[in-house]
Amino acid sequence: MRIVDEAAREAKRTELLDAAARCFAERGYHATRTADICALAGMSSGNLFHYFPTKQAVLLALIERDGAETATSVTELAAADDPFGALLVLLDDVCRLAADSTYSGLALEISALAHRDDDVAVRFKANDASFRQSLEDLLARAAAAGQLDTDLSAQDAATWIAALVDGMFARVAADPDFRPEAQAAVLRRIVSQLLRGAAS
Amino acid sequence: MRIVDEAAREAKRTELLDAAARCFAERGYHATRTADICALAGMSSGNLFHYFPTKQAVLLALIERDGAETATSVTELAAADDPFGALLVLLDDVCRLAADSTYSGLALEISALAHRDDDVAVRFKANDASFRQSLEDLLARAAAAGQLDTDLSAQDAATWIAALVDGMFARVAADPDFRPEAQAAVLRRIVSQLLRGAAS
Numbered sequence: 001m002r003i004v005d006e007a008a009r010e011a012k013r014t015e016l017l018d019a020a021a022r023c024f025a026e027r028g029y030h031a032t033r034t035a036d037i038c039a040l041a042g043m044s045s046g047n048l049f050h051y052f053p054t055k056q057a058v059l060l061a062l063i064e065r066d067g068a069e070t071a072t073s074v075t076e077l078a079a080a081d082d083p084f085g086a087l088l089v090l091l092d093d094v095c096r097l098a099a100d101s102t103y104s105g106l107a108l109e110i111s112a113l114a115h116r117d118d119d120v121a122v123r124f125k126a127n128d129a130s131f132r133q134s135l136e137d138l139l140a141r142a143a144a145a146g147q148l149d150t151d152l153s154a155q156d157a158a159t160w161i162a163a164l165v166d167g168m169f170a171r172v173a174a175d176p177d178f179r180p181e182a183q184a185a186v187l188r189r190i191v192s193q194l195l196r197g198a199a200s
Numbered sequence: 201m202r203i204v205d206e207a208a209r210e211a212k213r214t215e216l217l218d219a220a221a222r223c224f225a226e227r228g229y230h231a232t233r234t235a236d237i238c239a240l241a242g243m244s245s246g247n248l249f250h251y252f253p254t255k256q257a258v259l260l261a262l263i264e265r266d267g268a269e270t271a272t273s274v275t276e277l278a279a280a281d282d283p284f285g286a287l288l289v290l291l292d293d294v295c296r297l298a299a300d301s302t303y304s305g306l307a308l309e310i311s312a313l314a315h316r317d318d319d320v321a322v323r324f325k326a327n328d329a330s331f332r333q334s335l336e337d338l339l340a341r342a343a344a345a346g347q348l349d350t351d352l353s354a355q356d357a358a359t360w361i362a363a364l365v366d367g368m369f370a371r372v373a374a375d376p377d378f379r380p381e382a383q384a385a386v387l388r389r390i391v392s393q394l395l396r397g398a399a400s
Contacts, residue, residue: 034244069284108315110368111373112311112315112316115228115312115373116230116312117306132375158381159371160386162365162371162374164363165367166367166371166374167364167367168363171359173314173315174314175359183360189361189394190394191399194393197393
């Protein structure tokens with residue numbers, strides 16, 4: 001019955017990560033105790049340590065899971081017949097994620113922690129580099145399909161798309177009136193002008 | 201001799217704030233001791249408490265000073281004959297600030313602290329709201345001078361310029377190869393296309 005055991009173990013691990021994401025987003029990493037995570041996941045207190053040696057290990061696993069999920073979804077988009085259209089869909093997805101208070105709360109918490117925790121910083125920067133590389137690949141495919149009209153390098157374009165995504169999450173943190181989903185059309189417009197508008 | 205005393209006191213206070221900015225940017229707020237700030241300012245250890253009751257009071261004074269300096273420089277720019285040109289100059293200034301490791305280090309530290317410290321958050325959000333309001337005023341003057349060609353509201357345009365500024369600082373934190381000053385022309389282009397490019 002090893003396959004069933006492995007699947008059950010994986011399901012429990014996922015439940016713990018989901019619970020940790022909510023705790024870290026809502027009350028902050030430092031204020032969260034492992035017992036809080038277990039309680040939210042409906043497990044008894046010590047149970048977490050069968051899956052993760054420390055609270056920090058839970059955080060690092062969350063960062064790695066987010067990186068893997070982002071990579072998978074960008075790779076799926078990059079395989080589309082219409083790479084530029086896929087990029088616009090990706091921007092809509094980012095607006096939806098920024099509007100999700102657990103996702104944006106966790107993202108902001110991680111970027112704050114990356115500022116002072118080297119283990120977090122290494123994984124945070126690796127996810128960022130991988131996201132920009134995926135964007136560059138998508139842009140190269142759009143260029144090959146004749147969908148772009150810009151003298152900007154794929155690297156600079158990917159950097160500024162990443163800056164716009166970061167800026168969205170920073171707006172959520174700084175401005176209580178900012179509604180990411182209501183701004184999806186403006187984000188699409190900025191990126192379209194950057195990649196297809198005439199150079200000024 | 202009260203005027204001389206006041207000027208000397210103000211100069212000492214400024215020296216302490218400059219020293220604190222460097223300490224907070226380089227080693228982080230939590231790792232900085234008030235004695236470190238005094239040492240860098242060339243004062244004996246307890247001296248800081250003649251000017252600020254706590255380390256947190258130093259931090260809050262730094263945030264208020266930054267807000268006041270930003271407001272002054274944007275107000276000066278807004279009085280220019282060419283408001284759109286003034287906006288482009290402002291963007292160049294932001295690139296210069298992002299390239300200054302003390303300024304960007306402190307800005308990133310403050311945004312991280314704002315995430316978990318209510319006193320910091322209140323002042324951080326007030327500075328942000330004031331910056332966006334200044335941008336809106338500048339955009340209104342540019343519109344009145346016939347310099348804009350966009351259907352975007354001044355509020356949305358100010359929000360996205362703020363997002364691009366935030367995004368620049370986030371890039372400094374996430375990407376060791378990002379050079380803000382080398383990207384000034386791209387930032388000018390994005391904002392120009394947003395405000396003067398044809399809507400897609």
